[in-house]
Amino acid sequence: MPAPTQSILASVLDHVDTNLVASRENLFTLLRIPSVSAQPAHAADCARAAAWWNDQLAALGFAAAVRPTAGHPVVVGHYPGPADYKGPHILFYGHYDVQPVDPVSLWHSPPFEPRVVDGPRGKRYTARGAVDDKGQTLMFLEALRAWSTAGGGIPARITVLIEGEEEVGSANLEPFLRANKDDLAADVALISDTGMWDVDTPAITTRLRGMTYAEVTLKAASRDLHSGLYGGSALNPINALTRILGELQDANGRIQLPGFYDKVSPVTNAQRTQWDALGFDEPAFLGRIGLSTPAGEHGYAALERLWARPTADLNGIWGGYTGAGSKTVIASEASAKISFRLVPNQDPDEVLEQFKRFINDRLPPGATASFADFARAPGIEVNVDSPHVRAAQAALAEEYGKPAVLMGSGGSIPVVTALRSILGVDSLLIGFGLDDDQVHSPNEKFEEACFHHGIRSHTRLLAKFAGG
């Protein structure tokens, strides 16, 4: 099979357009399965969602199977592609599980009865999972179906990997990847679980921050003390903890852990220029959450602070009496949780050690510190000069009539790290969500325009990979 011509692509895109209602109904069928991975009562629903995916892939000619794990199953399907295919072997990753729906009373319609409703940007679909990640994964499935139906066959070599535990931490995915390394070999991973710049502007996410998440507990006296009888003699661990943590950042927002910035690279001028050109409206971004003045490191533009600079945020703090009214107690201990968002090249293990040293160097006599750590993941930066990124840029530019924004994300996507470290593949993150999609919240929605352009974008991308 030769590389698809422009006229074949045009036919497939036409099919996508005329078939949009069927594609939506297909999505709605999946949305009706309440595959909430966190809730044991929905284990059978998770199995049903996996079986649904298996059937869909099999119907398209994939060699598909539902594969058990210690938790919810994984679906894997292989499609060999044309015999003369010269493009990359694509590993498409997604997840069929969804977040719980609580508080259900805030939903305008039942979360597992998908609806088409009118919104300011046209039709939208509302349901739990509408965008995260059923809607996003279905766009790729519908692009495959369009090629299969109207394009003479799927034009690329593809492995599909759909897991069922993304919303609960993917604990069983890494062992699965390790155990099935050869079976999952590919040249590039394609993930559709991120966002666009705005409804008219496509985006490729090329940077993700990593994380070191730690907890510290300062202990002092062997029991709680009366603050009148001991105050002035006994060490107060809450005073000590605030004193130490209060030194985490200087007046310019610079993190004070010795060595913390040693491996932080500045972004390139080209990258900075591109981000500046986006005209990100930080006051509006903050205004939506009731803030007006940016926090964080002084001397950096907003997107650089959010995407390319590390942070140190206290996520929780507790100690002593926290009920109503007063209790005159000197607590015996105090604790805090902290997450450092990291940029590429920072070593999460080193940062954990730097944090422990920072605390231990400041311990007053009589205090001891103990630590726990809950997550360590490096930051990710995709090489934007790769042929895969260029193919994606071309496909998105043709679909939207403007270049895709190369975005960063302040958050972490652990599967990207796992795919790189275990399978050795880089990820191409092309998503179609919008900031107001209410992901993880009541009334999750997906814009039909995003769904439609997303199917078309994946359709075009498959043609690009096939050399078209």
Place this chain on the structure above:
Amino acid sequence: MPAPTQSILASVLDHVDTNLVASRENLFTLLRIPSVSAQPAHAADCARAAAWWNDQLAALGFAAAVRPTAGHPVVVGHYPGPADYKGPHILFYGHYDVQPVDPVSLWHSPPFEPRVVDGPRGKRYTARGAVDDKGQTLMFLEALRAWSTAGGGIPARITVLIEGEEEVGSANLEPFLRANKDDLAADVALISDTGMWDVDTPAITTRLRGMTYAEVTLKAASRDLHSGLYGGSALNPINALTRILGELQDANGRIQLPGFYDKVSPVTNAQRTQWDALGFDEPAFLGRIGLSTPAGEHGYAALERLWARPTADLNGIWGGYTGAGSKTVIASEASAKISFRLVPNQDPDEVLEQFKRFINDRLPPGATASFADFARAPGIEVNVDSPHVRAAQAALAEEYGKPAVLMGSGGSIPVVTALRSILGVDSLLIGFGLDDDQVHSPNEKFEEACFHHGIRSHTRLLAKFAGG
């Protein structure tokens, strides 16, 4: 009736000695009434304890009455004293209510079945209330009884005021004092609810620290935020709160509120010399609670730090995610509770304002602070040159063969403030408790030696007041 002679006093003291078992049985009768003021199920027991006191006072010739309040009743009794009495009108204050007994499983015998058990210092009495405050108040009652039986009558003018809500904050006492100002008029208040220096060394507590207790809440964003998506742009109120509170004290433990020390007077050299001579063993004091190095203001001796220097202790702190594991949240708010222990002349209202200003001066843009306050009481310093203190010093020195220690207390006793501000009387705090009496804890006890010497001390003090 003339002032009692030494031989009459000797007879009364003999009676105290020979009558000790009867005095103990009298105490045990009161200890068997479970007058737990905090627990509504014990309201009738509180009423029984009040009635018991009323009957005891009436039997001694007091004009006594159980007086209702909005809570548990107060007992008031008046004894006119000898017609030619020239000493001070004494207002004896105590309380009949006790703390709850939980956890009852830790008691070696039922808390309301008093026992005589052998201890390292001889016999001791164990029961809830053994010392606080039933044992301490009964010593005065037994001294009155001894004078009545063996001394030809009670030699002084006395009003007894026994309340039933000391363990729950005495909310109804102040209104009662205000409403009965004339009825409760006196020259000096006598309170037995404090401790000795040690089992052989009597003490008069002449200093009490005051308190300003406040709560601060810092608010930032209008909702909790994802720390990946907002970290580096959105203000983190826990970071801000630790940064501000971390500046409360400098490296020498000096409190940094502007003006905080303006009204703090140094203790006199004489006072310092007396305290130094006590040989207070701070390492042992701290060793019992698992600490070794003193905290607090540098440059002051231990007792001065505990009794005569103000403190700033964070009593509680909370914000963000405090459960198990990790949650990558930037909280919308963070809170802390703080108590300032104050010394005489510091104004609790001013300190509250200083604290608010300290916080507000350091608020980062976008943060707002709100405050609550739960207690404001000035520190108390008794004029030790008064004839009442001299009378007590003489009585205690004669009983114990050594001078009484003039102690401070790091804690507050709110009734002392109320008696001064409402009735205009200073308090004489003479107590016979020991540090290991397990006050408020399981297995509360009172040493028989303390009980016995306490009755004798009160017996002697009444003679002193009567000019003997």
